[in-house]
Amino acid sequence: MVSTDYLVIGSGIAGLSFALKMAHKFPDRTVCITTKSDAGDSNTKHAQGGIAAVSDLETDSFQKHISDTLVAGDGLCDPSIVGMVVRRGPERIKELMSCGVPFDKGKNGQLALGREGGHAESRIVHHKDHTGQEIASTLLDQVYGRHNITVFEHHFAIDLITEYRIYGTKPSKPTCFGAYMLDQNTGKVRTFRARNTVLATGGIGTIYGHTTNPSVATGDGIAMAYRAGAQIQDMEFVQFHPTVLYEGKAGQSFLISEAIRGFGAYLRNQKGHRFMPDYDSRAELAPRDIVSRSIDQELKKYDDPFVYLDCTHLNSKALRVRFPNIYEACRKRQIKLETDWIPIVPAAHYLCGGIMVDSNGRTTITNLFACGECSRTGLHGANRLASNSLLEALVYAHNIFEYLGYQKLFSPSVVMPEWEGMGVDAIQDGNPVGQYRDRLQLLMQDDVGIVRSTARMQKAIKQLDTMYSEIEELYRTTKMNVALCELRNMVHVARLIVEQCLRRKENKGGFYNIDFELVRNV
Known part of the structure; x- marks a missing residue:
């Protein structure tokens, strides 16, 4: 057993x-970070554009950023959360x-400062077009320098440990005591x-066959939290990034950052027509949902595979x-940005919903x-x-840190049960996990x-119910392995998406x- 004050998955x-x-604040306390792959493999690493934050108060303002966020959220943002996040952003940038x-x-x-779709002003703080990679590597270097942080790579989180795992009971307000990890x-x-x-x-992008997300984005945290009894909300709002290399x-x-449209790039159909002004007065700088649907309509109108x-x-x-x-990624594919148009399509990119939390990150x-x-904040x-x-x-992350910094350390008095193994059979020839995964992504x-x-989603949920039962049986009888656990999580999350869509x-x-x-x- 590994015991720690703070477990970060x-x-x-x-x-x-x-x-x-x-x-840093509590050098006498211990922090464990677990990750199912290498520590540097995350969605953060693939973030190209940057961080939206008000940095120039001569041309920008908190109210403008708040307004842009509310407009993009189409009336479903929590205004108090939007105001809080926007106003606390500049300080977080300074810390980085x-x-x-x-x-x-x-x-x-x-x-x-760059500009992207939906923003009235230039406010995107960035490092070239690989901001996330720079942030992730900088933070990781510091993590490895802290004596009270231990990183467990290649540890897959199977399930959270609550009263149900310990006593077999399901209280109305469960408590989390940690998690089971497959080394x-x-x-x-x-x-x-x-x-x-x-x-x-x-995130959850791998649930879709075509995504900007790395293969590790299989919705594990959301699925675990759901099984443990957490409230999950707004799963129907899956954002598709408009410009992904076809x-x-x-x-x-490969993602073509939205910042390149903020830089002045145009979207054209295969006839060469610049079509976004036909759909929205903001043209290429309309919010992502509008641009993605406009591209989808152009593709269907002319039965083209890409624009x-x-x-x-x-x-x-x-x-x-x-x-x-x-520029380099396109060049390697024989696309010269000076003379050639880039073939693009929308792809699954970001989940706006997830595990419901309050302003302190509490589930x-x-x-x-x-x-x-993985969280649903209301932003x-x-x-x-x-x-x-x-x-x-x-x-x-800062809000959770501040909240926990003022709390007494929780001292669980329960006896933690060891993992009880499920199946013992090995995966047979034919790789049913891979076949199920392909079916799910296509669906x-x-x-x-x-x-x-509605009709297609009703059909989808019936297929997901069948798939869920079959995969649960496979999970119960098969020796524990990451691919099967990921598949199980993907089906759970997919069903949540469709159920909340309906x-x-x-x-x-x-x-x-x-x-x-x-x-x-x-």
């Missing part, structure tokens, strides 16, 4: 930020800079006992300096906290404003994508049911 910006602050994160600066020595190096399941547990497990294959795809992002009219030298990662389970993409509403995700992760891509219908009776932000539009137009 996940190694993105949210988990690392919390761990560092807690370890003091840690050594090298944000880009202009000739005047001030932060160089992938030994194949053994280890018990992690924690006074407080923080879920920072990231390569004609499923799996993780184009045109940068050929932009200053090529400035483009290379600002977006070196994108509906005692001693369980959540931050980052994003029905559609996340570009570059508000890293901002939210930083602010909520979600086809029936629960950018544009949905409950919604109006189109909002990233949720679009064509049946509601047809009724409205009658």
Whole structure:
């Protein structure tokens, strides 16, 4: 058994930020960070654009950022949360800079600020076009320098430990005592006992066949919290990023940052027509839900597999300096940004809902906290404003740290049970896990994508119910392995998405049911 004061599950910006602050403030307390892959493998690493924060009060203001966030969220944001996060953002940026994160600066020595869709002003703090990678590596370097932080790589979180695991009872208000972890190096399941547990497990993009997310984004934290009895909300709001490089294959795809449209790039269909002004007065700088649906409509109108992002009219030298990662990735694929249009399609990118938390990151389970993409804070509403995700992760990691810093350490008196093994059979030839995964991804891509219908979602939930029963049987009888656990989590989360889609009776932000539009137009 591993015992710790704070168990952090996940190694993105949210988990690392919390761990560092807690370890620094309380050097006599212990923090354990677990991650199912390498510590540097997270959605944070793949974040290109940057962090939205008000830095220039001469041209920008908190109220403008608040207004942009509320508009993007389509009436479903929590205004008090939006105001809190926006106002606390600049201080979190200063902290990152003091840690050594090298944000880009202009000739005047001030932060160089980018602009993205839905923002009225330039306010995106960034490092070239790989901001997340710089933040993650900087924070990780500091984590490894702290004597009271232990990082457990290749430890897969199976389930949270609550009263149900200990006593077989389900109280109305459960308490979290830690989690069971599969040590992938030994194949053994280890018990992690924690006074407080923080879920920072990231997103769910891999549930869709075509996504910007890394393969580790399988919704593990949300699925675990749901099984433990936590409240899960707003799962119907899956954001699709409008501009992802089209390569004609499923799996993780290369993201073309929204900042490149803020830099002046145009969207064109295969006839060469710049179509976004036909859909919205903000054109390419409309919020992501609008741009993604507009692209989807263009693709269906002409039965085309992709549209184009045109940068050929932009200053090529400035483009290379600002977006070196994108420039090089395209060059390797024989696409020259100076002369060629980039083939793009929308892809699953970000979940606006998740584990419901309050302003201090507390879930509906005692001693369980959540931050980052796995949480539902009320900031994003029905559609996340570009570059508000890293901002939210930083602010909520700090809020949890502040809240716990004032609390007495919880001292659980329970006897923690060791993991009781489930199945013993090995996976047979034919890899049923891979087959189920492919079926699930195709189902979600086809029936629960950018544009949905009630009939297709009702069909999807029936298929998911069948799949769920079959996978649970496989889980009970098969020897523990990560691929099967991920699949189990993906099906749980997929069903939550569809179930909450069917409950919604109006189109909002990233949720679009064509049946509601047809009724409205009658």
